[in-house]
Amino acid sequence: xxxxxxxxxxxxxxxGGRGCVSFRREKYIERxxxxxxDGGGGGNVVLVATADTRTLYEFRRRxxxxxxxxxxxxxxxxxxxHGDDMIVYLPSGTLVSNAETGELIHDFLSPGERFxxxxxxxxxRGNKKFTTSRNRAPRFAQTGEPGETLQIHLELKLIADVGxxxxxxxxxxxxxxxxxxxxPKTADYPFTTLVPTIGMVQYEWGQPFAVADIPGLIEGAxxxxxxxxxxxxxxxxxxxxxxxxxxxxxxxEAPLAQFEAIxxxxxxxxxxxxxxxxxxxxxxxxxxxxxxxxxxxxxxxxKPDVLRISAASTEGVDSLKEMLNQAVNGTEEDD
Numbered sequence: 325x326x327x328x329x330x331x332x333x334x335x336x337x338x339x340g341g342r343g344c345v346s347f348r349r350e351k352y353i354e355r356x357x358x359x360x361x362d363g364g365g366g367g368n369v370v371l372v373a374t375a376d377t378r379t380l381y382e383f384r385r386r387x388x389x390x391x392x393x394x395x396x397x398x399x400x401x402x403x404x405x406h407g408d409d410m411i412v413y414l415p416s417g418t419l420v421s422n423a424e425t426g427e428l429i430h431d432f433l434s435p436g437e438r439f440x441x442x443x444x445x446x447x448x449r450g451n452k453k454f455t456t457s458r459n460r461a462p463r464f465a466q467t468g469e470p471g472e473t474l475q476i477h478l479e480l481k482l483i484a485d486v487g488x489x490x491x492x493x494x495x496x497x498x499x500x501x502x503x504x505x506x507x508p509k510t511a512d513y514p515f516t517t518l519v520p521t522i523g524m525v526q527y528e529w530g531q532p533f534a535v536a537d538i539p540g541l542i543e544g545a546x547x548x549x550x551x552x553x554x555x556x557x558x559x560x561x562x563x564x565x566x567x568x569x570x571x572x573x574x575x576x577e578a579p580l581a582q583f584e585a586i587x588x589x590x591x592x593x594x595x596x597x598x599x600x601x602x603x604x605x606x607x608x609x610x611x612x613x614x615x616x617x618x619x620x621x622x623x624x625x626x627k628p629d630v631l632r633i634s635a636a637s638t639e640g641v642d643s644l645k646e647m648l649n650q651a652v653n654g655t656e657e658d659d
Contacts, residue, residue, distance in 0.1 A: 329480040331383035332423050338366025338391040338407035340445035340468025343453070346399035347461070358461060359401050360451040363468045366444030367391030367407030371420065373432035374413045378522070380478055391442070394468055397450040404447055412441075417483040417561065423475040433483065441476065445469035484522055484536035485652045487562035489590075491582050494568045495607040497521070499635040500537040503645055527645055530653030536562065560594060564601050564651045566644075571606040571632070574617035579624040603631065603647055610634040 341363025348356030369391050389412055395404030414420075420429045420441065430439045448466030455462060488496045504523025521537040538559055559565065567586065575581055583604070591598035604625070606618045609632050622630050631647065633640030 329380060331380045331478045332475065333383050333386065333478065334388050334473065334475045335369040335410075335412075335442045336388065336390040336473045337369050337410075337442035337444040337471035338393040339471050340364070340366050340447040341394035341396045341404035341407075342467050343448035343450035343465030344397035344399060344402075344404075345451045345463055345465045348400070358451045358455055359399055360465050361397035361399070361402040362404065362450050362453065363397045363447030363466075364394030364404035364406040365447045366394045366468070366471045367409045368440050368444045369410045369412065369442040371412050371414055371430070371432070371439045371441050373416045373418065373435050373437040375416055375435040377413060377415050378482075379415065380418070380480055383478065391444060391471065393471075394444065394447045397447070397465065401450070401452055406447075407444055409444075414478065415480055417481050419479045419481060421477045421479070423477040426477075429476065442472040442474055445471045481561050482522060482536055483534070483561050485533040485562065486525075486535040486564045486566060486648055487559045488535060488537050488566045488568055489559060489586060490568035491570065491573075491586065494570045495635045496537045496568055499566075499568060499607065499633075499641075500535060502635055502638055502641055503648075504535060525645065525648065527649035527653075530649050533648070533652040535566075535648070559590070559600075560596050562600070564603065564648065566648070567602045567604050569604070569606050569621070570608050571614040571618045571621070572608045572611040574614075574621050576617060576620055579617070579621040583621070583625070601651065603644075603651070604629075605631045605633055605644060607633055607635055609639065610637045 343363050344360035346358065346360040348359040350356060369389060389410055391410035392407035394407045397404045414432055416432055416435050418432045420432070420439070421427060422429060429441070432439070446469045448468040451462045451465045454464065488499060490496055500521060500523045504525045523535050523537070524532050525535050526532045567583065569582055573582070587598070604627070606614075606621060608614055609618065618632055622628075631640060631644055633644055635641065
């Protein structure tokens with residue numbers, strides 16, 4: 325299924341049904357009087373968050389969503405049927421905004437959340453409701469109120485506890501394969517991953533947590549270069565970032581070049597991203613010469629808490645899983 329994370333659609337609730345003009349006419353009743361019933365209310369358009377879908381793919385062609393109109397009122401004081409609501413399922417993490425003004429309407433964070441985006445019109449009153457002492461035989465009824473029409477913009481921001489970031493070919497897809505059951509494509513060339521992948525990680529203790537493999541970033545990503553802003557936004561909801569660096573590709577003359585370039589893109593894109601906690605991980609330590617380059621990186625960074633791993637051989641991966649579990653679930657004593 326193609327990954328679609330933005331869509332613009334029009335939602336339209338149902339119109340209220342027309343009230344009825346009717347008079348009771350029975351053979352053995354001299355004065356029947358008005359008995360027109362009310363029209364039924366129009367159906368609502370209801371947005372519901374679900375974990376059963378992960379993209380906005382179905383809205384690629386489904387651009388108009390309309391609820392059912394209310395039924396007309398009938399004689400014998402019978403009310404028109406209420407229009408059925410239109411239930412629209414969205415993946416958790418979808419932001420709904422007014423397409424014309426850009427104003428945020430609702431942010432779906434948890435599965436099961438419901439929000440009425442367009443209320444159905446009220447049904448019109450039948451002539452029975454207009455009977456008075458002065459007008460005992462009203463020959464008019466109300467038309468139903470029209471439903472609401474609104475153009476909305478849907479934007480999906482994946483919800484994950486941990487986001488794996490780094491330059492293309494840093495080994496993000498390989499890492500998420502070995503720490504979770506996710507199976508993204510892996511290959512020996514840049515931009516292997518073209519869509520975000522989410523995998524669930526289960527450690528020895530604590531609750532399972534979600535890790536997102538964010539497609540490769542490059543310089544200028546905040547301006548749309550490469551995969552650009554298409555996927556930078558998906559990092560905003562994560563609580564912790566794994567900054568994965570290919571140790572074998574570190575430049576000995578400028579060891580921090582890749583690290584600083586990615587952080588620069590994060591800060592230029594969003595103030596939220598530059599303050600997020602990061603676990604710095606040097607990958608591909610199984611490649612000859614990577615250890616020496618890793619030493620140069622750590623010396624330039626000046627921090628001792630840099631983790632060295634090889635996702636390909638799984639060396640150091642258990643230590644990384646433990647660190648991630650503690651970042652998400654706290655210590656075992658807190659569990």
